Amino acid sequence: MSDGGPAVRRLADWNRERLLSLADEFGSPLYVTDLQRVRENCARLLSAFPDAHVSYAVKAHAGRAVLETVRETDIDAECASAGEVERALAAGFPGDRIRYTAVNPPAADLDHVVERWEENPELTITVGATDTIDRLRERGFDGRLCLRANPGIGAGHHEKVRTGAHAKFGIPIDRVSDLAAGVRDEFDLVGVHAHAGSGISGDDLSAHRELVRRMGDLARSVGDLEFVAVGGGFGVPYREDEPALDLATVADATREALGGTDAQLAIEPGRYVVADAGVLLSRVNTVKAVPETTVVGIDAGMTSLLRPAMYDAYHAISNLSRPDTETVPTIVAGPVCETSDVFADGRPLSRPERGDLLALGNAGAYGYEMASTYNSRPRPAEVVLDGDEFRLARRRETLDDVTSLERTASEHPHTDQ
Numbered sequence: 001m002s003d004g005g006p007a008v009r010r011l012a013d014w015n016r017e018r019l020l021s022l023a024d025e026f027g028s029p030l031y032v033t034d035l036q037r038v039r040e041n042c043a044r045l046l047s048a049f050p051d052a053h054v055s056y057a058v059k060a061h062a063g064r065a066v067l068e069t070v071r072e073t074d075i076d077a078e079c080a081s082a083g084e085v086e087r088a089l090a091a092g093f094p095g096d097r098i099r100y101t102a103v104n105p106p107a108a109d110l111d112h113v114v115e116r117w118e119e120n121p122e123l124t125i126t127v128g129a130t131d132t133i134d135r136l137r138e139r140g141f142d143g144r145l146c147l148r149a150n151p152g153i154g155a156g157h158h159e160k161v162r163t164g165a166h167a168k169f170g171i172p173i174d175r176v177s178d179l180a181a182g183v184r185d186e187f188d189l190v191g192v193h194a195h196a197g198s199g200i201s202g203d204d205l206s207a208h209r210e211l212v213r214r215m216g217d218l219a220r221s222v223g224d225l226e227f228v229a230v231g232g233g234f235g236v237p238y239r240e241d242e243p244a245l246d247l248a249t250v251a252d253a254t255r256e257a258l259g260g261t262d263a264q265l266a267i268e269p270g271r272y273v274v275a276d277a278g279v280l281l282s283r284v285n286t287v288k289a290v291p292e293t294t295v296v297g298i299d300a301g302m303t304s305l306l307r308p309a310m311y312d313a314y315h316a317i318s319n320l321s322r323p324d325t326e327t328v329p330t331i332v333a334g335p336v337c338e339t340s341d342v343f344a345d346g347r348p349l350s351r352p353e354r355g356d357l358l359a360l361g362n363a364g365a366y367g368y369e370m371a372s373t374y375n376s377r378p379r380p381a382e383v384v385l386d387g388d389e390f391r392l393a394r395r396r397e398t399l400d401d402v403t404s405l406e407r408t409a410s411e412h413p414h415t416d417q
């Protein structure tokens with residue numbers, strides 16, 4: 001297998017003319033996802049972890065074209081909801097390539113996934129609470145079960161994405177061995193699982209190593225397991241000068257920390273697969289010079305890309321319409337009536353003018369997936385590229401879509417029965 005191309009793909013590596021013409025054709029805001037880059041990222045993961053079982057965390061980008069592209073590699077699907085399981089099945093993943101990780105699962109999710117399991121008995125369900133085991137039992141599930149541990153170690157780019165030590169996730173690690181022994185007769189106990197958090201950089205490697213070490217100990221103490229899953233979370237560089245995470249170093253550290261076990265190492269990256277395969281294109285609506293800066297109002301907002309508002313996340317921005325002009329300090333803001341609807345403050349940009357097209361980098365992961373219709377704003381369209389080809393993968397939402405769920409009193413009169 002090839003090494004999958006360069007470890008980093010920055011905004012400047014995209015074909016500017018092509019992005020400009022896509023926005024002319026499909027309008028803005030527009031997500032553009034490059035499937036060839038998804039393939040390269042998958043190939044790099046598979047070559048760094050040749051002995052591991054690799055699943056793609058569907059939550060990062062659940063679009064069908066991305067899922068089909070991942071399915072064609074040796075990477076399976078890790079799903080966080082019944083909806084994601086549906087999308088993985090629809091994209092052609094067979095049941096034995098789907099792992100469903102139940103996080104405080106609503107009853108309807110369990111009903112649905114257990115129904116799917118009946119048709120696909122090789123589907124694996126990961127649970128993070130003994131309660132969930134009871135609820136699966138009530139539904140007749142006795143298939144492939146994995147226990148999610150709370151390892152007591154969190155890591156990641158922001159407090160809000162550090163999962164490993166938060167009580168919401170997983171069963172306290174010191175209780176997992178006993179639980180495993182207790183459920184073995186009833187279920188096909190295949191694995192143990194933990195996830196530290198998301199966006200782990202080289203600086204967090206010691207936390208990752210410690211989590212893997214604890215999971216290795218757990219796998220040895222439980223014994224007779226098919227796999228030991230140590231989560232996803234591999235970070236990608238968002239800032240232009242940030243170095244890429246060296247996957248070979250992560251892989252070596254992981255193997256060493258895991259120690260000897262018959263259980264296969266399993267990883268489930270999401271961001272790493274899709275982040276730099278996507279950009280968000282957005283048109284400048286207004287340019288307002290104020291004494292201290294220039295406020296650049298664009299047609300994408302926190303409803304299209306939530307990460308800056310939610311995590312103060314940095315996304316590179318470039319003015320595709322004016323690549324060579326000198327820069328001015330700007331505030332880049334969206335059209336939503338919220339102070340946090342700001343993508344950047346103090347960012348140098350090539351003298352933006354009304355109608356210019358901006359690109360926001362690394363928008364492939366947790367971009368469209370976290371979009372909303374707040375302020376009654378339709379969600380963007382998405383175009384996928386594959387070599388010389390491109391096509392619309394998700395149409396733009398319309399104002400009709402925004403109102404279409406509502407029912408009037410005359411259509412659905414209130415009754416007490």
Ligand code: LLP
Nearest residue numbers: 057195198199232233234268269270271366
């Ligand atoms: N496995 C589990 C159990 C997870 O909860 C997650 C992410 C992953 C794998 C994949 O993590 P990744 O490789 O993508 O870092 N919306 C946030 C990220 C939230 C991640 C939640 N769980 C963001 O935009 O940074």
